[in-house]
Amino acid sequence: MAQETAAAISIGPRIRKSPFYEATRRYGCKAFTTYNHMYLPVYFESPEADYRRLIEAVTLWDVGVQRQVEITGPDAARFTQFLTPRNLSSCAVGQCKYVLLTTERGGIVNDPVLLRLAEDRFWLSLSDSDVLLWARALAHALGYDVQVQEPDVSPLQVQGPRSFEVMRDLFGGWIEELRYFWFRETELDGIPLVISRTGWSAERGYEVYLRDGRHGDRLWEAIMEAGRPYDIGPAAPSTIRRIEGGLLSYGADMDLDTNPYEIGLGRLVDLEQEADFLGKDALAEIARSGPARRLVGLEIEGPRLPANEEAWPVSAGGRSVGKVTSAVHSPRLGKNIALAMLAAEAAETGSRVETETPLGRRAAELVELPFFDPKKRLPAQS
Amino acid sequence: MAQETAAAISIGPRIRKSPFYEATRRYGCKAFTTYNHMYLPVYFESPEADYRRLIEAVTLWDVGVQRQVEITGPDAARFTQFLTPRNLSSCAVGQCKYVLLTTERGGIVNDPVLLRLAEDRFWLSLSDSDVLLWARALAHALGYDVQVQEPDVSPLQVQGPRSFEVMRDLFGGWIEELRYFWFRETELDGIPLVISRTGWSAERGYEVYLRDGRHGDRLWEAIMEAGRPYDIGPAAPSTIRRIEGGLLSYGADMDLDTNPYEIGLGRLVDLEQEADFLGKDALAEIARSGPARRLVGLEIEGPRLPANEEAWPVSAGGRSVGKVTSAVHSPRLGKNIALAMLAAEAAETGSRVETETPLGRRAAELVELPFFDPKKRLPAQS
Numbered sequence: 161m162a163q164e165t166a167a168a169i170s171i172g173p174r175i176r177k178s179p180f181y182e183a184t185r186r187y188g189c190k191a192f193t194t195y196n197h198m199y200l201p202v203y204f205e206s207p208e209a210d211y212r213r214l215i216e217a218v219t220l221w222d223v224g225v226q227r228q229v230e231i232t233g234p235d236a237a238r239f240t241q242f243l244t245p246r247n248l249s250s251c252a253v254g255q256c257k258y259v260l261l262t263t264e265r266g267g268i269v270n271d272p273v274l275l276r277l278a279e280d281r282f283w284l285s286l287s288d289s290d291v292l293l294w295a296r297a298l299a300h301a302l303g304y305d306v307q308v309q310e311p312d313v314s315p316l317q318v319q320g321p322r323s324f325e326v327m328r329d330l331f332g333g334w335i336e337e338l339r340y341f342w343f344r345e346t347e348l349d350g351i352p353l354v355i356s357r358t359g360w361s362a363e364r365g366y367e368v369y370l371r372d373g374r375h376g377d378r379l380w381e382a383i384m385e386a387g388r389p390y391d392i393g394p395a396a397p398s399t400i401r402r403i404e405g406g407l408l409s410y411g412a413d414m415d416l417d418t419n420p421y422e423i424g425l426g427r428l429v430d431l432e433q434e435a436d437f438l439g440k441d442a443l444a445e446i447a448r449s450g451p452a453r454r455l456v457g458l459e460i461e462g463p464r465l466p467a468n469e470e471a472w473p474v475s476a477g478g479r480s481v482g483k484v485t486s487a488v489h490s491p492r493l494g495k496n497i498a499l500a501m502l503a504a505e506a507a508e509t510g511s512r513v514e515t516e517t518p519l520g521r522r523a524a525e526l527v528e529l530p531f532f533d534p535k536k537r538l539p540a541q542s
Numbered sequence: 543m544a545q546e547t548a549a550a551i552s553i554g555p556r557i558r559k560s561p562f563y564e565a566t567r568r569y570g571c572k573a574f575t576t577y578n579h580m581y582l583p584v585y586f587e588s589p590e591a592d593y594r595r596l597i598e599a600v601t602l603w604d605v606g607v608q609r610q611v612e613i614t615g616p617d618a619a620r621f622t623q624f625l626t627p628r629n630l631s632s633c634a635v636g637q638c639k640y641v642l643l644t645t646e647r648g649g650i651v652n653d654p655v656l657l658r659l660a661e662d663r664f665w666l667s668l669s670d671s672d673v674l675l676w677a678r679a680l681a682h683a684l685g686y687d688v689q690v691q692e693p694d695v696s697p698l699q700v701q702g703p704r705s706f707e708v709m710r711d712l713f714g715g716w717i718e719e720l721r722y723f724w725f726r727e728t729e730l731d732g733i734p735l736v737i738s739r740t741g742w743s744a745e746r747g748y749e750v751y752l753r754d755g756r757h758g759d760r761l762w763e764a765i766m767e768a769g770r771p772y773d774i775g776p777a778a779p780s781t782i783r784r785i786e787g788g789l790l791s792y793g794a795d796m797d798l799d800t801n802p803y804e805i806g807l808g809r810l811v812d813l814e815q816e817a818d819f820l821g822k823d824a825l826a827e828i829a830r831s832g833p834a835r836r837l838v839g840l841e842i843e844g845p846r847l848p849a850n851e852e853a854w855p856v857s858a859g860g861r862s863v864g865k866v867t868s869a870v871h872s873p874r875l876g877k878n879i880a881l882a883m884l885a886a887e888a889a890e891t892g893s894r895v896e897t898e899t900p901l902g903r904r905a906a907e908l909v910e911l912p913f914f915d916p917k918k919r920l921p922a923q924s
Contacts, residue, residue, distance in 0.1 A: 290672035301683035
């Protein structure tokens, strides 16, 4: 199953390049994937070396693939609330919220970060699905008075323990006051930006939303320049770090057939709110009966495993109970760690299961998530 | 702009593998892209060698990425008609139709091949966008009594002048009676299939829709075996051949901001039909006033150009008039050929324009599409 030789990624006009694409090639990006019909860098030096820099210093990621769906107009607040089970009534202008978008059956369409730019202006900073189609269809068919479009906005992420110093040097002292999951509109040498204290690394970090695609290269170089004293380097979303931190990847750990309760995010569903939202009845029913499956952490025994290329079957007592959705070897934990979607009755912490890996069948134990939390003490092995 | 070194494609669990993926690796696929959240082979020997085999013999393509959206239920016919401006009233069971799906503004959501499997059962064999989200949102919001889902169906294409012999040897004499854009349900050694006389090559060809993903490898090898006497080889959608034939690629030559009239497919819009469909008013208005842009053929002068990685700007008399959407060098025509979306007033056949390529500014002439039609005589240079 694991591939011996790498295949190239074909570069063509059907998939878009981000405003930072030329910079990522110049900085030696070695592998790409695609995301929202755009090229997404995967690693530069190596997945492990990029991870080291992320947890020890600071890294710059081209995540222009995080397309924004912008919702504006008289019904913007009501329509945005309709798209998600999370209660947005307390979401202030300047605030971000991690939200799930659900279907009428409670299936997850996307898990964006929402930014409220004004009372009647929202961005959904997307994971990988065509929410532009989803939201436009609903707005039109249900007659909401909104505009739904994709603005010229392309995010970067500045992630790692030294990200604060880089951002402070570049943007000034107010960065210190920027609270977790808040943002501010600003500019840099005339380049219009939004800066939020968010990210997909479970390390300290920021997102820098470029609002004019013509200035991608200049913005990239300005951040690199400011980061030099802090050993900044180019990197990309780290599979190792995000699994350590229990962060989920849309398309791998959840999809249209997954509901919020299955992935342990029932806290993002407010069934008591007055407002109507898509999936309310279905989610109430699931909340009552309990989810049929649950996403859990697994420690997989034995020698180092490769990151999974597809779901690995999981069994308990010879009976199929689910699948590993994401797996990787954590260098600092010295363990194979994984996320797995298991039948609820097989999902108890401490249980033992087996999984079929490319290197053969392996025993595994169900553990609490996250695998690693920087706020707690480092585990003994690190 | 053109890349000196190839970057690898990262293989991970977020992007799905088709049932033919292992076969394509075994047969030496050298480059992939993604399409509908799945890996799509791009070439095996080289784009030019694969093209030669396609036009001279027969090729087998893994196009499992052509996901099907299946629409069933009491309102299936009415809802499917609602999704497209093409008049489906004469579409018989067993028939295929190339259709455009449009928004209420007339923008193109997708350009699938539709298959009518029963009076109340349709497949949309998709190009690259999440029509499952689009169709589910509309069906739910407008209260159509339909089920909209993605079945376990993965197409292959068997394309090239000798495809008929391969298919006849494998499936029998009825292949001879299968008319262009019709299909039949059948099986091969117990593997359930649909076979249509369709394809994306402008050569003679067939699609073989695998209806049980467990048998991908067996089906691939059976076709390879039957094709051996006819010099079959693995290949993929050919950029050279499809541009020669004037076939369009969703995401490159059209998108959500393109309407059917702009791409010369007004014949797929029936404004006179009784049935309601999404975009009827907007398309009627565009039909009245004429489209603002038109997709045209360009012959670009000078030495051989690389295939375009992104849109190339087009100007006439120093004024910007549009962009090249797809460009390639045709070996048999000995020319650089391209599709371009130009302002209507600049879109007259015979006009001359200039385009900015990675090899500098080039003169180009507007020509009729397609560039090559096998039913006509070969051009003098071939």
